[in-house]
Amino acid sequence: MDDKSIRVAGPPRHAMGILAAIGPGIIVTGSVIGSGELINTPVQAAKFGFILLWAVIISCVIKCFLQIEIGRHAVVHRRTPFQALNALPGWKLRGTSWIGIIYMIGSVLTAATLVGMMRASAGxxxxxxxxxxxxxxxxxxxxxxVFLIAWAFLWRG
Structure with missing residues (x-):
């Protein structure tokens, strides 16, 4: 691919363009946080006060840098995070690494909680x-x- 074939879109100029650009990213980023932080953090704060505030701050910083490094690895090595995880040493089940199996189990369990999150938003x-x-x-x-609105935001990209 030569440099002449690359076209970079300019920044959005209007409010709807800005919302269209950041909307799906905000939804996906919000899904990384999850209901555990939203429910567990206030409960732990009520029990322990500010003693564990450092743990919340460190976990947020680690999440940020982890996401950045996963993206950087994907760009540099030209492979998806799933391909990189599948290259880890260890046992494989039908060509899928052990970490991929664990990830799939976690994804299924996480997806099961989405219905509850939609219902809470509906409430x-x-x-x-x-x-x-x-x-x-x-x-x-x-x-x-709520489902249709989230789906529309993610579908429009």
Missing amino acids: IMHNLMALSTSTATSLNIWTVL
Whole structure:
């Protein structure tokens, strides 16, 4: 590929362009944080006060640098993080490294929690603006709407 074939898009100039550029990234970045931090951190703060604040700060810094280095490794070595993990030494099951198997199990368990996160978001939206006199119906409608909004943001890229 020669340098003439590379075209870099300019920065967005309008609010909708900016939202379109950062929207999907914000959703994906938010999914890295997860509900564990949102639920566990205040509970631990109530139990221990500021004694464990250092652990929260260190975990946030480590997550940031870990994501940067994973991206850098993918660019430099021209292979996906999954290909890099699959090259680790150790046993393989049908060509998939042991770390890949563990990652898949973790991904399935994480995906199972997404329904709960959507329902929690629907509960917040229901408290802000009920869509029906029946709480269950309103929550169901909001759950579907939250799913469709998240899907639309991710689909548009």
